[in-house]
Amino acid sequence: MDNLLYISIGVIAVAFVILVYYLIKTIFAMKKTQENIMDTVLNIKGQVNEVAKESKDLIHKSNHLLEDFKRKSESLDSVFIAAKDLGDSLQQMNRSVKVLSNTVSQKANQQSEQVAQAIQWGSAAIDLWAKWKDKKDKTKKTDDQTDTK
Template sequence: MEWLMYVSIAIVAVAFALLVFYLIKTLQSLKETMNNVSKTVEDLQGQVEGITNESTNLLHKTNALADDLQRKSDSLNSVFAAAQDLGVTFQNMNTSVKRVSDSVSRTADQRSEQVAKAVQWGNVALELWTRYKKQKETNV
């Protein structure tokens, strides 16, 4: 019966050895996986730092561009204000020209009536002169 105990101890020892062997293999595989994960995390960290630097640079450029656009917009506002003032000036000038034109037109209408009357009187005078001459010729 003693031999059964030795066989049992041998089986337990072999089973323990196999367990330790496979446990070592698993731990080595786990170590390799952890090394790969560590390397991947380091690479990812480097990429994130690069992206962060590029994002910061892009943000600075965007802010500079926004400032430049603001300055240009402010200078354009003064141009548009000047154009608006020029438009008001032209509108005032057009109003003045229209008033002068209306005044000249009214004066011309009044004078044209006077000219028409003068022409009528001239025609009457010419007609009288012509009759006078005819009478004078017939009397002679």
């Protein structure tokens, strides 16, 4: 029975040594995994810091560009206002020219009627004068012929 006790203690000791061996192996594997995780976390932390810095720079540049765009668009406002005023002035001038053109056209039509009447009266006056002159010349010729006879 003593032998059995020694064998049992021997088996327990061997089992304990095997258990400790696998526990040590597992602990070393966990340590290696933990180191890999730690390296990965540090790498990710560095990348996140880099991305955060680049994002911050990008936001700063975007804000700067936005302010520059705002400033430039405000400076262009006066150009657009001037262009609008110029357009309004040209439109008003076009209306004035149209009214003036209509007025001139109406006056020209009225005066052309008056000129046509004046030409007709002048033509009639010239015809009357020509007839009067012919009549006068005929009467003078007849008087001259009667005098010479």
